Amino acid sequence: MIRQTTSLAKRQGIIFILSAPSGAGKTTLYNELKRIHPEIRLSVSCTTRARRPGELNARDYRFLSEPAFRALQERGEFAEWAKVHDYYYGTPKEPLDQSIRAGRDILLDIDVQGAHQIKQAYPQAVSIFLLPPSLMELKRRLAARGTDGKEIIRRRLANARGEIREIIRYDYYVVNREVKQAAQVLSSIVEAERAKISRITKWRIDPLRQGGGPKVHGQRRQN
Numbered sequence: 001m002i003r004q005t006t007s008l009a010k011r012q013g014i015i016f017i018l019s020a021p022s023g024a025g026k027t028t029l030y031n032e033l034k035r036i037h038p039e040i041r042l043s044v045s046c047t048t049r050a051r052r053p054g055e056l057n058a059r060d061y062r063f064l065s066e067p068a069f070r071a072l073q074e075r076g077e078f079a080e081w082a083k084v085h086d087y088y089y090g091t092p093k094e095p096l097d098q099s100i101r102a103g104r105d106i107l108l109d110i111d112v113q114g115a116h117q118i119k120q121a122y123p124q125a126v127s128i129f130l131l132p133p134s135l136m137e138l139k140r141r142l143a144a145r146g147t148d149g150k151e152i153i154r155r156r157l158a159n160a161r162g163e164i165r166e167i168i169r170y171d172y173y174v175v176n177r178e179v180k181q182a183a184q185v186l187s188s189i190v191e192a193e194r195a196k197i198s199r200i201t202k203w204r205i206d207p208l209r210q211g212g213g214p215k216v217h218g219q220r221r222q223n
């Protein structure tokens with residue numbers, strides 16, 4: 001993987017939002033992306049749901065009681081929050097703003113309601129929806145987990161249909177047919193967004209700073 005770096009331009013950190021219906025393979029994709037882009041941080045959300053075996057507090061989520069969650073919410077400490085499958089989830093605002101200021105890119109694994117709120121509050125955020133190859137394949141993957149009963153699988157599929165309808169609000173989609181290929185597509189989106197001229201907040205090239213802006217079609221642009 002060729003990584004573009006330059007000391008000539010300075011930009012803010014980018015928020016990448018990744019949403020997916022349950023069973024689309026977000027966790028494996030995220031792990032693969034982390035291998036390609038270890039510099040991208042993952043935002044740690046707060047939640048009122050119980051910790052699952054293998055999960056660690058402050059690494060996977062900040063596990064909070066409902067009153068503790070509500071207190072943070074009332075103090076305006078969430079960039080977005082939503083009720084998902086009967087529990088509350090929220091993205092802490094301060095670490096997000098810190099990442100943007102420091103020029104570090106951050107990935108948010110949040111649902112469609114949260115994605116919409118983040119896009120409204122941070123219009124430069126990039127939203128990506130992860131799709132399974134088909135609903136049939138999603139059903140097969142949910143059943144293959146072997147952990148959920150028929151009724152839960154049915155409910156997850158119905159939820160997935162509703163979530164996929166929201167894809168229209170997203171900037172990009174990635175189909176997770178094979179995890180390595182999907183990670184490459186995701187990585188291309190990351191690289192393209194990083195290379196956008198409009199994201200550059202400061203050029204560190206002396207002639208540009210001193211003389212009337214960059215050259216456009218051979219002429220100096222007049223600001």
Ligand code: 5GP
Pocket residue numbers: 019020045046049080081082084089090091109110111112113114115
């Ligand atoms: P799980 O409980 O299985 O880890 O996550 C359930 C759902 O909640 C997933 O769709 C996940 O993307 C979403 N989620 C996790 N953290 C947040 C958050 O901070 N805000 C919102 N809106 N959704 C979240």
